[in-house]
Amino acid sequence: GEDVEQSLFLSVREGDSSVINCTYTDSSSTYLYWYKQEPGAGLQLLTYIFSNMDMKQDQRLTVLLNKKDKHLSLRIADTQTGDSAIYFCAESKYGATNKLIFGTGTLLAVQP
Amino acid sequence: EAGVAQSPRYKIIEKRQSVAFWCNPISGHATLYWYQQILGQGPKLLIQFQNNGVVDDSQLPKDRFSAERLKGVDSTLKIQPAKLEDSAVYLCASSLVSGNIQYFGAGTRLSVL
Numbered sequence: 001g002e003d004v005e006q007s008l009f010l011s012v013r014e015g016d017s018s019v020i021n022c023t024y025t026d027s028s029s030t031y032l033y034w035y036k037q038e039p040g041a042g043l044q045l046l047t048y049i050f051s052n053m054d055m056k057q058d059q060r061l062t063v064l065l066n067k068k069d070k071h072l073s074l075r076i077a078d079t080q081t082g083d084s085a086i087y088f089c090a091e092s093k094y095g096a097t098n099k100l101i102f103g104t105g106t107l108l109a110v111q112p
Numbered sequence: 113e114a115g116v117a118q119s120p121r122y123k124i125i126e127k128r129q130s131v132a133f134w135c136n137p138i139s140g141h142a143t144l145y146w147y148q149q150i151l152g153q154g155p156k157l158l159i160q161f162q163n164n165g166v167v168d169d170s171q172l173p174k175d176r177f178s179a180e181r182l183k184g185v186d187s188t189l190k191i192q193p194a195k196l197e198d199s200a201v202y203l204c205a206s207s208l209v210s211g212n213i214q215y216f217g218a219g220t221r222l223s224v225l
Contacts, residue, residue, distance in 0.1 A: 044216075
């Protein structure tokens with residue numbers, strides 16, 4: 001089945017780390033993505049991870065993948081007020097149609 | 113490199129009217145997607161094109177929605193007639209080929225009154 005779940009809201013203080021969690025149900029997913037959406041804007045790709053990887057780090061972002069539990073997380077180190085946005089995780093399978101299945105999004109609020 | 117361009121940014125119409133959205137993908141991208149994002153939800157795929165052919169339109173409400181990509185570049189999405197529940201942001205995305213990273217435009221926000 002296709003279902004991606006996220007918690008709705010996360011509030012952190014500036015300078016702290018943020019951890020946004022996501023669970024998915026399709027074990028055949030090939031790629032897992034994190035997108036950021038600021039108010040009134042489209043989706044900005046932050047990072048992605050192949051299903052055969054456990055971790056990926058890119059500057060302040062760390063993605064962890066637990067395939068056994070179908071759990072994906074995004075850690076943002078030293079969170080800044082500019083990180084305030086909605087974060088979507090998404091899954092896709094490689095093939096003729098690689099549509100993205102998105103979660104409902106997590107609103108990250110960074111308090112100064 | 114220019115990103116995915118969409119127009120208009122905003123559109124307000126009354127129910128039963130018609131509306132059309134336009135998308136210009138990143139140059140050279142063969143695959144084009146239209147997603148619908150209802151407030152408080154993640155985007156959902158409406159239709160996917162590979163060049164000018166439809167790959168997946170299983171979630172497109174074909175009684176009122178239509179889309180075309182005649183020359184394999186620009187695409188238009190039309191709603192006729194619109195319903196209140198069509199109020200949403202319509203996002204266009206493109207990728208080099210199917211299976212590659214998808215890049216999104218800023219979207220068109222539609223309000224149906």
